[in-house]
């Protein structure tokens with residue numbers, strides 16, 4: 001039996017067989033020629049057969065997929081038979097280039113051409129690059145890149161997942177996610193929580209598990225073991241029963257003694273919003289607008305944006321929807337806003353800062369938001385990501401006012417904003433703590449790096465102290481005005497951890513926003529403590545010498561977690 005310890009990022013106990021995510025396809029060497037004895041005619045026939053096989057495989061997957069995933073797969077399947085692509089590869093083969101190199105180069109030039117055409121065509125540019133990699137894999141006889149297709153359920157093991165992988169991840173067959181890289185705030189973690197899949201990240205060595213091996217995954221404990229024991233199988237069966245009873249949130253976030261903490265959802269688009277409303281979310285605490293445009297090379301028009309935003313607002317009539325302006329950069333690059341050559345993207349021009357280098361995009365986005373809000377019944381609040389100073393907050397508020405938006409706010413995810421929360425909040429109406437980035441910047445630990453996962457947890461007492469300082473700053477600002485303190489919510493992944501949700505409540509945050517799948521677990525656990533008990537647990541966590549002890553001490557006082565397998 002082989003065991004692996006990683007970081008648990010999405011609870012659940014499950015057994016299943018492993019499929020490894022294939023490594024990306026490497027570029028065939030430049031100048032690679034046809035092998036001795038292979039005629040250009042034969043090579044063209046081989047290439048066409050490979051392209052046909054790629055087409056058929058993608059088409060078959062599209063036929064069983066639904067929604068966005070289906071559309072992506074259909075478009076990519078068509079590209080595999082694109083005559084321009086195959087003709088230009090054929091020309092290169094006739095001039096003596098190997099089939100692999102020929103399709104690689106032909107793919108690059110077709111992709112560039114589509115890119116230059118702009119608009120809808122430009123969106124197809126990445127499909128061509130995907131297709132050429134698949135054809136090269138087929139020619140080499142190695143597995144196609146991306147999430148493996150399978151009729152039978154499996155546990156996906158990968159180095160890490162990118163936001164774009166969500167489109168082709170079929171939650172009906174992927175049982176759990178295990179990665180050797182990634183941290184607790186990585187996109188693998190975010191994707192897993194949003195799909196309700198048990199997940200373990202930063203589990204060093206799991207890339208060595210053979211395809212088809214049977215494993216047990218505990219997404220709360222961060223544990224993976226090959227060849228599950230009878231006891232582990234029993235735990236997995238018990239979890240299946242618990243998760244069924246936890247499936248519903250009654251739409252009322254409160255402590256045992258009636259202190260209200262509305263539980264909101266993090267969404268990336270209309271589909272998530274509709275699902276979140278169905279799961280009882282009391283509103284949206286974070287609408288990640290960049291997720292609507294991740295694959296785009298060009299700025300979406302105001303009309304297009306307004307339609308995307310309204311579709312989310314319409315899922316929550318009469319309820320609060322906190323929209324975040326584009327947070328492009330670092331882990332979420334948007335080609336039309338971010339410079340891919342920056343040496344330190346996490347410390348670079350990202351989030352609100354893209355307004356320094358690409359002025360106008362933010363104003364147009366605010367125009368689209370204002371229009372969508374005026375046509376919907378949602379209570380729309382708007383916040384900017386990566387605000388570092390009160391001056392930035394003030395400028396964002398005036399841009400919002402100019403667009404007719406009444407409730408501007410900021411994300412507090414840079415330590416400087418937490419440390420100066422009183423002056424930052426003087427400029428805007430609310431703050432939302434982005435604990436994913438706040439942790440990354442407080443601990444100077446890239447949220448995407450597996451080896452830094454132990455540093456990169458919001459259980460770090462230093463991060464909890466920054467949360468406390470933000471709440472205190474809001475109270476101080478409120479007392480200066482003789483009004484109530486401005487709301488400070490949490491929308492980072494910390495809010496989805498039921499034990500941490502209790503601590504955050506004890507620290508005084510006013511709302512918790514999370515993937516809708518976590519609402520039931522957080523709602524259930526929150527109802528087992530009074531506000532005073534939550535405050536006591538917050539003090540305990542703050543006094544801990546390490547993140548591990550903070551988590552262990554708090555969990556030991558919340559036996560309900562173990563009972564529910566959370």
Ligand SMILES: C=C(OP(=O)(O)O)C(=O)O
Pocket residue numbers: 286288327413433434435436437438491492493
């Ligand atoms: C909610 C956050 O934003 P994102 O994960 O999108 O960076 C955060 O940083 O905590």
Ligand SMILES: [Mg+2]
Pocket residue numbers: 385413434436437
């Ligand atoms: Mg962030």
